[in-house]
Every structure is written in structure tokens, then in C-alpha cells.
Amino acid sequence: MSIQKRRERERAERERLIVTAARELAESEGWNAVTTRRLAAEIEYSQPVLYSHFSGKDAIMAAVAVEGFAELAAELCRARTEAAAPEDPARALASVAAAYADFAERRPALYDAMFTQAVDLPFASADAPDALRRGFDELREALRPVVDEDNLDVLTETFWSGLHGLLTLMRDGRLRREQHDLRLAVLIRRFST
Amino acid sequence: MSIQKRRERERAERERLIVTAARELAESEGWNAVTTRRLAAEIEYSQPVLYSHFSGKDAIMAAVAVEGFAELAAELCRARTEAAAPEDPARALASVAAAYADFAERRPALYDAMFTQAVDLPFASADAPDALRRGFDELREALRPVVDEDNLDVLTETFWSGLHGLLTLMRDGRLRREQHDLRLAVLIRRFST
DNA sequence: CAGCTTGGCTAGCGGTGCTAGAATCACGGT
DNA sequence: ACCGTGATTCTAGCACCGCTAGCCAAGCTG
Numbered sequence: 001m002s003i004q005k006r007r008e009r010e011r012a013e014r015e016r017l018i019v020t021a022a023r024e025l026a027e028s029e030g031w032n033a034v035t036t037r038r039l040a041a042e043i044e045y046s047q048p049v050l051y052s053h054f055s056g057k058d059a060i061m062a063a064v065a066v067e068g069f070a071e072l073a074a075e076l077c078r079a080r081t082e083a084a085a086p087e088d089p090a091r092a093l094a095s096v097a098a099a100y101a102d103f104a105e106r107r108p109a110l111y112d113a114m115f116t117q118a119v120d121l122p123f124a125s126a127d128a129p130d131a132l133r134r135g136f137d138e139l140r141e142a143l144r145p146v147v148d149e150d151n152l153d154v155l156t157e158t159f160w161s162g163l164h165g166l167l168t169l170m171r172d173g174r175l176r177r178e179q180h181d182l183r184l185a186v187l188i189r190r191f192s193t
Numbered sequence: 194m195s196i197q198k199r200r201e202r203e204r205a206e207r208e209r210l211i212v213t214a215a216r217e218l219a220e221s222e223g224w225n226a227v228t229t230r231r232l233a234a235e236i237e238y239s240q241p242v243l244y245s246h247f248s249g250k251d252a253i254m255a256a257v258a259v260e261g262f263a264e265l266a267a268e269l270c271r272a273r274t275e276a277a278a279p280e281d282p283a284r285a286l287a288s289v290a291a292a293y294a295d296f297a298e299r300r301p302a303l304y305d306a307m308f309t310q311a312v313d314l315p316f317a318s319a320d321a322p323d324a325l326r327r328g329f330d331e332l333r334e335a336l337r338p339v340v341d342e343d344n345l346d347v348l349t350e351t352f353w354s355g356l357h358g359l360l361t362l363m364r365d366g367r368l369r370r371e372q373h374d375l376r377l378a379v380l381i382r383r384f385s386t
Numbered sequence: 387c388a389g390c391t392t393g394g395c396t397a398g399c400g401g402t403g404c405t406a407g408a409a410t411c412a413c414g415g416t
Numbered sequence: 417a418c419c420g421t422g423a424t425t426c427t428a429g430c431a432c433c434g435c436t437a438g439c440c441a442a443g444c445t446g
Contacts, residue, residue: 036403046426048405057403115367116309124369151375157368158359158379165358166351174308175350176317182344186351190383229434239395241436250434 015053017043023064026109031061031117062121065113069131072114075099076138089145094188096142097163101184104167115164136160146192155191162187208246210236216257219302224254224310255314258306262324265307268292269331282338287381289335290356294377297360308357329353339385348384355380 021042025034036057040047054060079099083092104111122128140156149155166183169175175183214235218227229250233240247253272292276285297304315321333349342348359376362368368376 035401037401047403048427049425051404052424116361116365119365123365123367149379151379154372154375155379157372158355158376158383161358161362161368161376162351162355162380163358164362165354165356168309168361169354169357172309172312172316174316175354179347179350182347183351183354186342186344186348187355190351228432230432240434241396242394244435245393 011053014043014045014049018050018053018060019063019067022060023067023110026064026113027107031109031112034061058118058120061113062118064110065118065121066129066131068107068110068114069129069135071110072100072103073131073135073138075103076135076142080138080142089142090192093142093146093192096138097184097188100139100163101167101180104171108171111167116168143191148193159187159191162191204246207236207238207242211243211246211253212256212260215253216260216303219257219306220300224302224305227254251311251313254306255311257303258311258314259322259324261300261303261307262322262328264303265293265296266324266328266331268296269328269335273331273335282335283385286335286339286385289331290377290381293332293356294360294373297364301364304360309361336384341386352380352384355384 018039022034022039025038025042034057036047036050039060040050043049050060054063076096076099079095080092083095123132136156139160140152143156143159144152147155166175166180166187170177170180211232215227215232218231218235227250229240229243232253233243236242243253247256269289269292272288273285276288316325329349332353333345336349336352337345340348359368359373359380363370363373
């Protein structure tokens with residue numbers, strides 16, 4: 001009876017262990033270094049146990065991504081509400097955009113799992129991860145006071161795409177890093193009023 | 194003497210063969226299906242000949258990407274100059290943006306090689322592929338008449354990032370495809386006047 | 387014609403994600 | 417107290433990957 005509980009608890013703990021190990025490995029050495037063998041060694045189990053928790057490597061990456069969504073949403077929320085928000089909406093938007101960029105820059109591997117890989121997650125549908133939706137909402141609420149637009153969702157998606165493009169292109173060396181702040185300022189300015 | 198010439202010519206032809214085979218395979222089945230074995234079988238040579246032409250799989254993808262840059266530049270140029278350009282710059286910009294989006298949608302694998310993989314190409318430097326620079330120039334010239342901005346290069350980079358983000362996020366299912374035209378219109382509108 | 391150089395091939399290395407089947411452990415019933 | 421049973425973990429291996437060493441057969445040169 002209670003033994004069953006303990007089993008389940010230990011199993012859940014091991015699952016967490018897998019996800020955090022995958023994330024740390026990815027963040028320190030990139031996703032190419034995250035192999036099932038390496039991951040198994042890291043958690044001190046054999047390879048097949050990974051497959052008793054996840055259907056495959058993609059599912060592990062997806063789990064890491066979900067973790068990232070929550071953190072991103074939290075950081076965006078903090079940026080929006082702590083940045084002297086109500087009285088200065090323009091500043092709040094700049095703060096949120098900077099927080100987004102900072103997140104992508106600080107955790108490139110995590111950002112990658114969230115937005116350029118792990119396609120088997122539901123995104124633009126009703127059962128998208130809750131944290132993902134919260135992150136999107138933060139962007140939208142930051143934009144709401146500064147724009148005059150009938151379709152705020154579409155506008156937010158477009159602004160988000162701009163941020164995403166800026167960051168992925170810069171990360172892959174397509175854009176000069178030195179001018180990042182200028183580009184970010186242009187994007188924000190273009191999406192204000 | 195002439196034999197040497199023939200040898201070089203045949204070798205160049207075979208190199209072309211490799212690149213087009215890689216491209217066709219990628220476009221029809223995705224880059225995951227493009228393995229060195231598969232590619233070798235396709236061109237009816239053994240694997241090692243690939244390595245006498247290219248340093249590795251990445252270099253082959255880079256060659257495919259360069260091909261893509263030329264085509265994209267040509268399509269953008271056509272869109273800009275054929276779309277009743279001088280008298281209606283706003284329409285010309287919309288046409289160029291639509292051509293860019295169309296290219297990415299029509300040849301996702303090619304677009305991928307150009308802008309989300311093959312990082313060993315020089316981009317934001319003096320010796321970037323010429324075709325890449327030409328494509329960027331088309332975007333800039335399409336933007337020039339409709340914006341009032343001191344730093345046109347930075348603005349173009351930002352607009353380009355917006356397009357890129359829109360397309361990559363949609364391709365991976367992050368954005369609803371039905372609203373693509375609305376988002377594109379928002380982006381263009383935000384980067385006009 | 388002999389010798390050498392060039393170029394393509396076969397075979398193989400170390401790695402990948404993933405899985406079948408053996409082995410081990412903890413449990414419940416007699 | 418013991419033994420069968422079921423779950424759980426491991427060993428070993430599959431088919432594939434990018435890439436390369438070394439052989440072998442052509443063809444050019446003296």
C-alpha cells in the first residue's frame with residue numbers, strides 16, 4: 001500500500017532527475033552532447049530506463065522545453081510588473097522585450113528546445129502547455145497599452161516573431177551582435193503607437 | 194593537356210551532381226534523409242568520393258545553401274522590380290515580403306540550409322556569399338522608399354528578422370497557418386512610414 | 387614496356403537512438 | 417519459511433550514422 005506510494009514517488013524523482021540532467025548537459029555542452037548513453041551515465045542508470053519514462057529523446061527534450069516555458073513566463077511577468085509598469089507602458093514593453101532577449105541569450109540550449117526543436121508539442125491549439133500560454137499573455141499585455149490595433153493576438157504573434165527572428169539569426173551568426181540593441185530598439189519603436 | 198581539362202570538367206560536373214542530388218533529396222524527404230550513404234547511392238559513387246569534393250556533410254549543405262541564396266535573391270529582385278515598383282513603393286515592399294515568404298514555404302528544406310543550419314558560412318562579414326548580400330540588398334531597397342530611418346541597414350535586419358521569425362515559427366507549428374497573411378500585413382504596416 | 391601516380395573502392399571505426407530478452411529483485415500465498 | 421510470480425533493471429545487440437585507412441586498378445610518363 002504505502003510501498004506502492006514510495007515506488008511512485010521514487011519513480012517521479014527519477015523522472016525529474018532525467019529532465020534536469022538533460023537540461024544541464026544541454027546547457028553546458030549543447031544538445032549534440034545529450035546522447036542517451038551519456039544521459040544514462042549521468043543519472044547512473046542504464047539506457048533502457050530512459051525509455052520507461054519517455055518515449056524517446058524527443059520526449060525528453062520536450063519535457064525540458066516545458067520547464068523552460070515556465071521560467072520564461074515568470075521572467076517576462078517579473079519584467080513587466082516590476083518595471084514601473086502602469087505609469088510607463090513603453091518602458092514596460094522595452095523591459096519585457098529585453099527580458100525575452102536576455103533569456104534566449106543566457107540559455108540558448110533551453111531556448112532551442114522550446115522554439116526550434118521538439119516539434120511534437122501542441123502549440124497553437126487549445127491544449128498547449130499552460131506556461132507557454134502565460135508567456136504569450138505577458139507579451140500581449142505588455143503590448144496592449146502601447147498599440148492601437150484591432151487584432152491584438154495577431155499583433156503579438158508578429159512582435160514575438162520579430163523577437164524570435166532577431167535572436168535566432170544573431171545566435172547563428174547571421175546578424176552582428178554589436179548592433180543587437182539597435183535592432184531591438186527599432187523593433188520596439190515600430191510596434192509602439 | 195586537353196585531357197586535364199576534361200578531367201577537371203568531369204570533376205566539376207560530379208560536384209554539381211552531388212549538390213543537386215543533396216538538394217533534391219532534402220526537398221523531397223527532408224535533411225534527415227540526406228545521409229552520406231544515401232547521397233552516394235544517388236550519384237552512383239561510393240561514399241568517399243563525397244569527401245574528395247567536400248570536407249563533410251556540413252559543407253555539402255552549405256553548397257546547397259549558396260545555391261538557395263542565388264535563387265532567393267533572384268526571386269526578390271523580380272518581385273521588387275516587376276510589381277509596378279517606382280510608382281507604388283508600398284506595393285513593391287509587400288510584393289518582396291510575399292516573395293520571401295513564398296520562397297520559404299515552397300522550399301522549406303532549402304530555406305533551412307540557408308538560415309537555420311550550416312553555420313560554417315560567413316554571414317555578417319566582408320566575404321559573405323555574394324548572392325546573400327544581393328538578397329539583403331533587395332530587402333533594403335524595397336524598404337528604402339517607405340521608411341524614414343537614419344540607419345537603413347539596421348532597420349532592414351530587423352524587418353528581415355521579423356519575416357524569418359514569422360516563417361520559422363509557422364513552419365514548426367508554433368503559429369496558426371490560417372493567420373499568416375494577417376501577420377505579414379501587420380509586419381509590413383509596422384515597417385511603413 | 388616498366389614504374390609510378392592518381393582516384394575510386396571495400397571494409398571498418400566509433401558513435402547514434404532504440405529494443406529484445408535475460409536476469410534479478412521484492413512481493414504474496416501456501 | 418519457502419517458492420512461484422510479477423515487475424523492474426540490465427546486458428547485449430540491431431541498424432544506422434559521419435568519416436577514413438588502406439588496397440587495387442586504371443592511366444600517364446620515361
